[in-house]
Amino acid sequence: MLLYLDTKRAPNPRKLRLYLAEKGLDLPIKQLDLRAGEQKTPEFLKKNPFAGVPILELDDGTVIVESLAIMEYLEEIHPNPPLIGADPVTRALVRMWERRIEIGVYLPASRMVLSKGEVSEHARKTLVARLALVNDGLQGREWVAGHFSIADIMLLIGLDTAHHGGQFTLDPAWTNVSRWYERMKARPSASI
Ligand SMILES: N[C@@H](CCC(=O)N[C@@H](CS)C(=O)NCC(=O)O)C(=O)O
Known part of the structure; x- marks a missing residue:
């Protein structure tokens, strides 16, 4: 699993960073320099044609885009502490x-x-x-x-x-x- 974020504090990657900190989760992270356009390289556009982060790449190559979808996925595999609710x-x-x-x-x-x-x-x-x-x-x-x-x-x-x-x-x-x-x-x- 590899989580692509930014190098600074852009809002959506920051949302994921906050979520990981609150969950106590330590995922492998690759940082993209958005100012340098690293989200627009042909290699990255193959993963996310919408050219943005965060994205989560699973070990089988599945790419999950959208911060909310990524948090929902992580919440399902790491339910505790519940950050979307326990009931x-x-x-x-x-x-x-x-x-x-x-x-x-x-x-x-x-x-x-x-x-x-x-x-x-x-x-x-x-x-x-x-x-x-x-x-x-x-x-x-x-x-x-x-x-x-x-x-x-x-x-x-x-x-x-x-x-x-x-x-x-x-x-x-x-x-x-x-x-x-x-x-x-x-x-x-x-x-x-
Ligand atoms: N709705 C998306 C928004 C993602 C997004 O807008 N990411 C920005 C950073 S906050 C980005 O990567 N921008 C790079 C660009 O637009 O080139 C989400 O929630 O993940």
Whole structure:
């Protein structure tokens, strides 16, 4: 098994690094220099024509692409500690929040940071509206889906992306999100 990541802290490879740290998993890793275009070599494009990381290559040559699919696979072969949930209801709630946060927080945060003008402003509005709902969801909870999970990892990636470049601050009214962010940043994995 070989996990392809980046050399820096791009959001999706970082998500995998956080996941491995939280699981205590030590997989063989090959780092690609994305700035140098190593994800676009003919050899790598044969593995992932979408030219991105992370990807997981199994010993039989099977290539699994998409950070969520890779985490789901690793979770099945290494169920403990559970980061997607130990029972069907928890798993459903973790997946629900993970999707809501990738789509509602991370993707708008990324668009806000990478675009300009109206596109960036529209993304910021979406991000703010969704974070207000995440704040409500965190009421009375330490972690997004009750127990620590990949939904929390996704929220850290989303919030760190939003703060990239220093043009975003959390609304002080989002006390639950702010407290969650402090708790999350105190975990050793968050510094990865
Ligand atoms: N939806 C994919 C996104 C993967 C992705 O966008 N990876 C970026 C790094 S964050 C990448 O490899 N970019 C290189 C490129 O676009 O050339 C996932 O969750 O794995």
